[in-house]
Amino acid sequence: MQTTLHKADTRGHAEHGWLSTFHSFSFADYVDLQRMGFGALLVLNDDTIAAGKGFGTHSHSNMEIITIVLEGELAHADSMGTKEVIHNGEVQVMSAGSGVKHSEFNNSESMPVKLLQIWIEPNQNNVTPRHDQKKFRIKDRHNALQQIVSPEQMGEQLWIHQNAWVYMGSLDAAVSVTHTMNAKEHGVYIFVISGSVQVGEQLLTARDGYGVWDADQVNITATTNAEVLILEVPMTI
Numbered sequence: 544m545q546t547t548l549h550k551a552d553t554r555g556h557a558e559h560g561w562l563s564t565f566h567s568f569s570f571a572d573y574v575d576l577q578r579m580g581f582g583a584l585l586v587l588n589d590d591t592i593a594a595g596k597g598f599g600t601h602s603h604s605n606m607e608i609i610t611i612v613l614e615g616e617l618a619h620a621d622s623m624g625t626k627e628v629i630h631n632g633e634v635q636v637m638s639a640g641s642g643v644k645h646s647e648f649n650n651s652e653s654m655p656v657k658l659l660q661i662w663i664e665p666n667q668n669n670v671t672p673r674h675d676q677k678k679f680r681i682k683d684r685h686n687a688l689q690q691i692v693s694p695e696q697m698g699e700q701l702w703i704h705q706n707a708w709v710y711m712g713s714l715d716a717a718v719s720v721t722h723t724m725n726a727k728e729h730g731v732y733i734f735v736i737s738g739s740v741q742v743g744e745q746l747l748t749a750r751d752g753y754g755v756w757d758a759d760q761v762n763i764t765a766t767t768n769a770e771v772l773i774l775e776v777p778m779t780i
Contacts, residue, residue: 544758551750561596565589567752581732581754582778583705586662589750591655597648603639607663607703609692610635613736615656621645625674633678634691636701640670664780665704675701681713688712688720688773710773714765722773723760730756730778738769
């Protein structure tokens with residue numbers, strides 16, 4: 544088993560007044576040649592957007608973008624004609640494909656919105672852009688890993704153009720869960736949203752990231768009540 548540890552206080556960070564953002568991997572003005580992604584996972588941003596503020600219209604192409612709202616509401620509009628509000632507990636996927644323009648704004652004039660945005664490199668380029676969004680039952684991730692994204696266009700989860708899986712878990716203290724890799728050449732990136740967990744000999748606390756590969760499975764034990772995000776991705780692309 545091989546691992547890489549990204550403690551919360553070593554992430555890239557930028558303050559823009561309306562936006563406070565932390566980068567687990569190189570992004571924008573934050574460049575660390577040791578953090579150029581984890582396999583097909585290229586970006587994991589931890590954003591807080593001030594009330595009434597947001598990202599104006601900008602372009603993306605050939606990227607699978609996953610947005611998870613942790614607190615508040617995020618208004619989304621794009622060149623496909625989509626106008627949606629993503630609420631706490633909801634997840635959005637967008638395949639940028641051959642090109643899409645979108646904007647993201649805090650839907651509240653009084654409260655910040657907190658979100659995670661994930662970029663995963665696709666396994667095919669220039670696909671027709673698409674958007675999907677779903678509310679997941681929080682109770683289904685209690686002391687379990689709830690699958691929210693997969694490469695399969697079936698079942699209750701969202702899907703993307705990559706052999707990647709995304710899970711969320713809400714674990715009580717002392718509860719253990721095991722994730723088994725869907726493919727041997729894959730790795731998992733574990734991001735602790737809140738609380739603390741033990742993975743092997745490594746203790747992880749809130750906002751820490753931990754990559755594991757060359758392993759068939761990974762066991763995660765909550766040392767306090769914890770919320771975790773698990774991203775399984777191909778390590779070679």
